[in-house]
Amino acid sequence: MPADRLRFITCGSVDDGKSTLIGRLLHDTRQASDDQMAALARDSAKHGTQGEALDFALLVDGLAAEREQGITIDVAYRYFSTGKRHFIVADCPGHEQYTRNMATGASTADLAIVLVDARKGVLPQTRRHSWICALLGVKQVVLAVNKMDLVGWSEAVFEAIRAEYVALAEAVGIERVQAVPVSALAGDNLTRRGDAAWYTGPTLLEHLEAAPVPALDTQGAARLPVQLVLRPHQDFRGYAGTLAQGRLSKGDAVLVQPSGHEAVVASVAIGGREVEAAEAGQAVVVTLDRERDVSRGDVISALSAPLPVSDQFVAHVVWMDEAPLVPGRGYWLRIGTREVAATVTEISHRIEVNTQAHEAAKQLAMNDVGLVKLSLAAPIPLATYAESRALGGFILVDRLTNATAGAGVVRHGLRRGENVHWQAFSVDxxxxxxxxxxxxxxxxxxxxxxxxxxxxxxxxxxxxxxxxxxxxxxxxxxxxxxxxxxxxxxxxxxxxxxxxxxxxxxxxxxxxxxxxxxxxxxxxxxxxxxxxxxxxxxxxxxxxxxxxxxxxxxxxxxxxxxxxxxxxxxxxxxxxxxxxxxxxxxxxxxxxxxxxxxxxxxxxxxxx
Known part of the structure; x- marks a missing residue:
């Protein structure tokens, strides 16, 4: 049986072959059912781009507009497994106007397959997607140099692209790069060896099966974002959520944040059964030894190492709305299980993702990335994204339409937010x-x-x-x-x-x-x-x-x-x-x- 699960995405520029690669991978690992193959044959005859041959991209492109236009618009998730591992793959769109969809896929990925057309090399969208992957915590990449058959399986072409991309990866903070020459259409070096004798590295599937999966932090201080307060009767009050970090045990001294109330864990339950302790990644219900005002969005933290609490912080933001991000405009910020009113008070700079240059900007347009400062209507416990994806990643929601306007990652809190407190007076x-x-x-x-x-x-x-x-x-x-x-x-x-x-x-x-x-x-x-x-x-x-x-x-x-x-x-x-x-x-x-x-x-x- 497979031992673990790897979440990965495919990204890159338009027409680099992302959907074809995933479709061929599903076909060659026998993950497509007879019904799906029959539908693929029909769709290939109607919408395919490969003449009489099967168009494997259509196994993944599910929207009618995607089939008609031959592009990926939405993020398509597929599940498959081999004898060694389970996989969840997100096929992300390459068009710049759908960058927000790509960012959604990257936010939960452990690894990214970045495709490059061997004839075109590293393009601006390749650089954009790689930068966003690094921003959202994806530290390992498979560089799939695709369509190698169209350049005669040239080792020189492959090495030039590999060298250019490795330099890019180092610049944006991607730690590990494995380059693989492939032909997604023919299946070369996906699950079987291709014709290039000069390539002696792993096939794409071999690397996916062996790639390390980032482990959840079970050793750090406990962090439990409260998702739901359970009150089935007057004698029970439990706090449910998924433990984001650390280990939480019966008898642990904890702090409810942001209120700062102390308590001791009276019980820990998983799936309705009491246990002595729970670890990061497990859904739990805990009770406390005394009555405390705990609500959805609060964080129950280890008393010995609480999170800093602030109402101001610095973040990188990927802007997704057609209306530009303008300082002073209000949004709802959703972070962890909490929702709070927020305002971007300052745009420090816009990041030119092709060169990583910092540019002065008064607003961010759709698909721009920038470093901003935010102010919240109330203080919240803050973790940086490097410390916790669950507690350090957020979205900004339009107050009028309730649409997601931007996604961001916490870089650090502002000390002025931690040290400035509302002064209460007797005359109110x-x-x-x-x-x-x-x-x-x-x-x-x-x-x-x-x-x-x-x-x-x-x-x-x-x-x-x-x-x-x-x-x-x-x-x-x-x-x-x-x-x-x-x-x-x-x-x-x-x-x-x-x-x-x-x-x-x-x-x-x-x-x-x-x-x-x-x-x-x-x-x-x-x-x-x-x-x-x-x-x-x-x-x-x-x-x-x-x-x-x-x-x-x-x-x-x-x-x-x-x-x-x-x-x-x-x-x-x-x-x-x-x-x-x-x-x-x-x-x-x-x-x-x-x-x-x-x-x-x-x-x-x-x-x-």
């Missing part, structure tokens, strides 16, 4: 609000320039003050004279503009005020990020809905005329987008009522 928001006899809120007016935001906000404040309320108005133009005078009107500057204002508004609400924010706020993501800073009910989004032509007809400041004349770049509604609120808390139709009537609607809505 509730006391300040009670003193003023009001419910503090942030009322956020959004709409096009000239829609009437500031006019209505001014009337709302006058009405609230007349009723004895304590208020303040944050106006877009006024704030740009001081706090945000260093910001322009690029997308990145607009995002930072709104981030700062939202933080100021949060402090004003904490002071017990009703703060009225009058900003265009063109991006839905930033408005949602602003909302997330406040407690439920504290944030009221007011959409001042005025058609563009009406705003232009007013043009009190002459801005639309300048924008139309090309004198103002990035002007919202003309040459920059405005994302209308889909579900505002209050919509004001300025074409149907006077500002005074609309202001009264706002006051009534917030209970003033």
């Amino acid at each position: 928001k509730a006391v300040r609000a009670a003193q003023k006899g009001q419910t503090p809120r942030c009322v956020w007016f959004t709409g096009l320039s000239g829609s009437g935001k500031s006019t209505i906000a001014n009337l709302v404040e006058r009405g609230l003050v007349a009723q004895g309320c304590h208020t303040y108005v944050l106006d877009g133009d006024n704030v740009r004279h001081g706090l945000n005078r260093d910001l322009g009107f690029t997308e990145a500057d607009r995002v930072e503009n709104l981030r700062r204002v939202a933080e100021v508004a949060k402090l004003m609400v904490d002071a017990g005020l009703v703060v009225l924010v009058s900003f265009i706020a063109p991006y839905a993501r930033e408005r949602e990020t602003a909302r997330s800073l406040f407690a439920p009910g504290e944030f009221v989004e007011v959409f001042v809905d005025t058609p563009l032509d009406v705003c232009e007809s007013r043009d009190v400041k002459g801005l639309y005329a300048k924008a139309r004349a090309g004198k103002i770049p990035n002007f919202t509604g003309i040459n920059a987008p405005y994302e209308r609120p889909e579900a505002p808390d209050l919509r004001l139709d300025t074409t149907a009522a006077t500002p005074e009537v609309l202001a009264r609607q706002v006051i009534d809505a917030i209970g003033g």
Whole structure:
């Protein structure tokens, strides 16, 4: 029986033969059933690229678009085994636009097969994929120099490609490279020897069967990310998860992080059966000797060696979204079993993956890789990716669409995040609000320039003050004279503009005020990020809905005329987008009522 399991990926540039190699490998190891072979014959006749011969790539390319276009789009996983080992292989797409899919496959791989077309040599996408493999912890590579039959099995061609790739591997941090000359289509040097007498190394399968599998760290300090709190009845409270590192035994002293509460492990169970200890990689349920507030996303760590806790860290990020990564924009960060609001505060540099050069950048486009700094809404226990894939790898999720926008690896925490703590005071928001006899809120007016935001906000404040309320108005133009005078009107500057204002508004609400924010706020993501800073009910989004032509007809400041004349770049509604609120808390139709009537609607809505 096979003794262990190797997870590997195939990657490289377009048309290097990745799917053909995997299909041929499955065929030659007799992993394809009779039904699959019959389907392959039919598909080869319809979509194949090999004339009357079987097109082995179609064993792996499962999407209709892949078969029609002859490319790999999604990551295709296949399982097979030999007498020596089990395998899970991820066939990854070669097109640059699907780099995010390749990164997904690499994140769990132990080894990568990097294919290179012998006629083309090492290409930019070869370098990109190799760099991402190294970034995501893949330290061993099989360099499969494919289509050797088309260059006459030239040893000189093979050696030149091997030497170039070894130099690349050393530069990006790949530790082990085994180069194999192959013909994926004919099957040479996959499971059997080819015709090149000069090659005396292992076949591809022989190397896969012998390649070392990185062992889980069972000797380090225990780390248990809590996935689920089990409470079947009032006499039992257990914490379930997969032990990410170390060994956890009954009687061990542990620390619940990030809360810092100490406890002792009362019991350890695997598969419903109590055991004395569990090791890394095992799914366990543990109980503690005392009542502790433990939730999903917490980490139970060895008391003798806890993880550092911080709300700021440095990470490498592979950006996957069509919308660029802009500092200041908010996302959900999912790391281990925890989800927390996060913001990229700074892009230190973009990495040119073909040369590994560091380039200055204000944003990251899709498929870019960069070194960034992140700030979290709450501190979390942090492990570097080098220490733990399970606890050091994360994804960034778009707040609006819930789509994965980026993937990253923790490099190190920032000391300022570890050493700066929120100072609690005896006089809090509730006391300040009670003193003023009001419910503090942030009322956020959004709409096009000239829609009437500031006019209505001014009337709302006058009405609230007349009723004895304590208020303040944050106006877009006024704030740009001081706090945000260093910001322009690029997308990145607009995002930072709104981030700062939202933080100021949060402090004003904490002071017990009703703060009225009058900003265009063109991006839905930033408005949602602003909302997330406040407690439920504290944030009221007011959409001042005025058609563009009406705003232009007013043009009190002459801005639309300048924008139309090309004198103002990035002007919202003309040459920059405005994302209308889909579900505002209050919509004001300025074409149907006077500002005074609309202001009264706002006051009534917030209970003033």
